Amino acid sequence: EDQVTQSPEALRLQEGESSSLNCSYTVSGLRGLFWYRQDPGKGPEFLFTLYSAGEEKEKERLKATLTKKESFLHITAPKPEDSATYLCAVQEATGTYKYIFGTGTRLKVLA
Amino acid sequence: GAVVSQHPSRVICKSGTSVKIECRSLDFQATTMFWYRQFPKQSLMLMATSNEGSKATYEQGVEKDKFLINHASLTLSTLTVTSAHPEDSSFYICSASRWDRHYYEQYFGPGTRLTVT
Secondary structure (H helix, E strand, C coil): CCEEEEECCEEEEECCCCEEEEEEEECCCEEEEEEEEECCCCCCEEEEEECCCCCEEEECCEEEEECCCEEEEEECCCCHHHCEEEEEEEEECCCCCCEEECCCEEEEEEC | CCCEEEECCEEEECCCCCEEEEEEECCCCCCEEEEEEECCCCCEEEEEEEECCCCCEECCCCCCCCEEEEEEECCEEEEEECCCCHHHCEEEEEEEEEEECCEEEEEECCCEEEEEC
16 A cells, blocks of 8 residues: 655754654655645645655755655754645656645744 | 635634635646544544545445535535534535546645634
């Protein structure tokens, strides 16, 4: 069965304390892996798409990487405004174009 | 680009009434839209896939007669919660799918908070 697991479930960091969030996946074939940020009471905001192992993408303090089994979202020198829930989703290579979402990582950055 | 809107953002209704939620892609055409439900501190649960001009595909366990989906145009999909009950109270989010060379990316609306009293 296709599955997406995110860890940790929750993470508290001091401002400036870099860390990484993990997204492990099991799918029969990967078309793409997507990272989103979600603030409370709002819809997910698109961050990155990765579709081949070894690929990396960066945006400000965030960097996403992809291997054949997992993806990491690295946060460098986070600020309080980076506090949010980070969701990862995978899209299968065959069948429908729907996403399979992980359960998310709730990040809190303390000033 | 890739902006998706939802209306209303919040709605309160009485038990037994029906509520319609609209999802629009504002600056691109979306042949496929998705409807999700999200409970507090949980991830998004896919309810159905909506294709323009055809019937929606519902996920297992989602009542198609209760959650009516219509995808009337390339920029509009609607979700109607019929005969709503308190257990239908939730955060409903739609997304619109856009092809980007290798894959379909989904862009999400801001969500609709439904409260059934």
